[in-house]
Amino acid sequence: MFRFLTLSAPLFALALSACAPTAATDVPARGAAATPANLPAMNTFGSPRVASPSRSNTSIAADFLDLTFQMESGRVIDRMSRFEGPITVAVTSGAPASLNADLDQLLSRLRTEAGIDISRSSSATASITIETMPRARMQRVVPQAACFVVPRVSSWSEFRRARSGRTLDWTTLDTRERVAVFIPSDVSPQEVRDCLHEEIAQALGPLNDLYRLSDSVFNDDNFNAVLTGFDMLVLRTYYDGALRSGMTRGQVSAALPGILARHNPRGGSVAGGQGSETPRAWITAIEAALGPGSSDEARITAAERALRMAQQRQWTDTRLAFSYFALGRLTLSRDVETSIQAFQSASTIFERVAPRGIQSAHVDMQLAAFALSAGRTTEALRLTERAMPAATQAQNASLLSTLLMIRAEALDDTGRASEARSVRLDSLAWGRYGFGSNAAVSARLTEVAALSPGR
Template identity: 45%
Template structure:
């Protein structure tokens, strides 16, 4: 299940305007007058930009010891914490049906990820022609219909059914209980038909990964969509390796954890030979207490004050565990974002701490690109466009590599504003125009693109905005 962006994907910069603390730092109003260049860009938007159909950037080498531990923890437990008695996967060819109110571009994005699954994970998977039902069926339905069934979900995958209308009865009959499966034979994925193109694509990647492979998420994984922080919007090389392991001939549905564990050393020697000589990271398990505080900070129906308390406690717990990894950084990031409206200066300190932690490891450079955007917004609001440009330097390439149009649009919009403030109007106009094509894919409707453009223009302190 992919949580609602508005509740749980702070780093995606995809929060609707005005929700929680707003989308940029410091808190913004959308009524401010945009710059002249921004006004010129408002009436007509350029065509939507699309990423080339390619794989994700190379992942850092991972030890086979870490990979074996990750695979077992991912494959034999649900996100809820319930244990799975046996290993399950599809046996035989996976035939994907696509039905419902399919928005433009969704079939293209689906074909792209299916091609990657065949090429990078070695999975025998095909998409059926329109109108045909497979053993894995993707349904595009209005987001409101999804939230009627799971209020905090943007999209989800479930066994035992084909259509959303079957869900409630199947749930009452326990046909949707993953712990009862011995193999995977019929699954359905439900994605929003009325979301921004990137949100729909991200749902396809995450839900396909769980439909085909592990059902758990682990906060200790920095380079994976199998992580509830939702930093990664497309399947990573690490994810593809996990899925290649899932469909390795050494394994089969019905195996116990001990049986799978016994086969992993030889399997990993074959699939990840370099991992024999990589030192394991030995990241500790993520305690439930910390995850509970993250849920309090980001979950549905929580008051703003209680969200901040949850984030503060997450930081305190992370420090008490002695963490120095991306989980401590994420704790600071949550606290920074959630503190912006009450204490912008403190929020800036927390975001800076998150950025420094993320920047220490090449494996979290995507995370660092997100925090750089937040800090650049503070720099612009503080009248320091040169600092904003320095923070954003090289970040657009990272966003392109990870195919995150929303992040890329924010980077380019901020760069354009900074360039204009430093007396480079022609370059600012070019960069801003480029950002709008990506924003149409990342944010969706034209009003959302225009609102974000105006929101960033409002950071200019010359129009009365300051920290």
């Protein structure tokens, strides 16, 4: 229901400057990276090519039930609820310019890939109403949320009036009729789009997130931000004619084998059981590590606690890898060796669980920044080249932009100035979508440029 704020991407210049070798005084340093006065036009993504889930239908059925019959808080949902009949989506006035194009693309995918009867509407009584507002205004009421979705209302004013009662309690729904999605208006186009995908997916279907899922937006690790093939299968299943609002977990469980056999026939020939539950203590530790309001020391301690729990439970999946990833991020500026080792451990696990996936791309970006700072340009070029296809596939413009910025610096350091200029311009075009404002793009360019020993 809520997309929570987490720590922003690390400031590479501050975190890694200690790794950079000192240039000899008789070697002229390359000038500071300059952001062009007129940035190139913003790059945008087309419709993604998504892969079908590779897990067994037995595993997917277990995921579906855990996603559908439990809230993120752990509260049990007794009966399934969904929209019955055609679904309409309205956007209130004042939305960012990029929102409408991304919304149209999302709705097209929901119709085509999930088979949902969903369309735009200008009606004040639309099934789903999307309202945008400045982030500060939204967070005065819901401080920790980047964006969120609530039932039984269609506007911010209705939401404010209904907060004191049970109106907004998803567990009391029989059938979904009206839902409101609230998104900040003063963030990057990518963040607006990410909110659209996650909140509309939960407005339509499951209300839970599972950290064990490596290929889904229904996961609070926020690696996947655009609906995946697994997510579309979940939503197609959610709106299958064999299911309806009011069904119990037992009734849905009995129907799932037949539904999944129709929608995912290849899953019937894949072996595999259900994933293990994630204890609340581990989730709490991860939230403390990556959430706001704590000191660096407290965050690192929380990440270490999450890692110990993952190891003690002998997890071998994305939860163990994410524990290492969190520790790597948090120790960037304090303990370089620990950070590198944590990222390398995360990389090994991510590559086994989701080869060449978006998780590995995030780790490769961190390791490429280390390599650039240490003057290992060949390694930086190799890591960025390996990560870019996954960043593109996942439509993560901020990650793609950062990878290209690192790559441009490495190319400059190897004397390939013309190629570096071309790559840097491309990074700025993606940065406009991923980071938003010209100032934010320029700041990231400066951070990455400061890593280079040639500066």
